[in-house]
Amino acid sequence: MSAPVQSRRRGERLRRAIFEAVFDQLGKVGYARLSMEGVAAAAETGKAALYRRWDSKDELVRDALQELLPEPPQIAESTGLRAGLIELLSYFNSTLFDSKGTAFQAVAAESGTDVAILREVFRSRVTLPCQERITELLHRHLAASGSTMSPQFDAETFAAVGPAMLTYHCINGHDKSTLGEIESIIDKTLLPLIRDGATQPNNDEGSIED
Known part of the structure; x- marks a missing residue:
């Protein structure tokens, strides 16, 4: 048969x-x-x-x-700043390394005009939307805590730091970042940047991170 x-x-x-x-x-x-x-x-x-x-x-x-590259997640209004940053950077980390991330690694490892165009696709599809979600998350929690940032603080630059660190980690041949490493980026780099630039009401230190 x-x-x-x-x-x-x-x-x-x-x-x-x-x-x-x-x-x-x-x-x-x-x-x-x-x-x-x-x-x-x-x-x-x-x-x-x-x-x-x-x-x-x-x-x-x-x-x-x-x-096929996934879009960043929408962060619920009830999600705290630290938890939201973990969720967004975990998404970015997974996109770099998991099944579809092999495309980024293959493209990032090579040079040339055509590959540069493809890197720009990854940037517009994954990196920039993720940074936009981080910026939205930051502004939402600044408003909720009644905090303001100093004029020297650039929210867009802040939003680029986490993805840039994970991208550097990826293109230099390291393994996928662990949750602990992502939390370290947030706790040792991102949250201190916010604390240094924020003016909080009633000296309520730490409320911006809730």
Whole structure:
């Protein structure tokens, strides 16, 4: 008895399979050695299916990054500042290292104009939205605590510090940061920056971190 014939994938199912194959190939062979042929084989489809949609591997990888990289979580209003920072930096850390993070590591390890464009996709899809959520979290808790920041304190620069530290950790070949290491970044770097720049009512030290 012959084996059942697998139904032909079309539309969104095929597109999703191709994008998953892109991440698989980035993790296995890196960006420089990634090819349309290799992606097609990993997706179990024909090369023509790729070229009907994308003219080059650069366009394909760019679209895969935009489609499948996860967005940062929404932080609940009831979440404290420290807990919210842990949640956002844990998301960023996981995005760098977990399944889809292999794409970032592959792209970050190489150079060239095309790769720089793909890094910008990661920045616009993951890094900047994460920094925006950190800024929103900070402003929300400043308002809740009645605190203000000194004119020298730059909230956007503050929001970039945690993701920058985790990115540096990643591209220098370290393993995925542990929860303890993320908490250390927050407790030893981020919260002291806020304490140094904040003016709190009634000398209520520490309330901004609740």
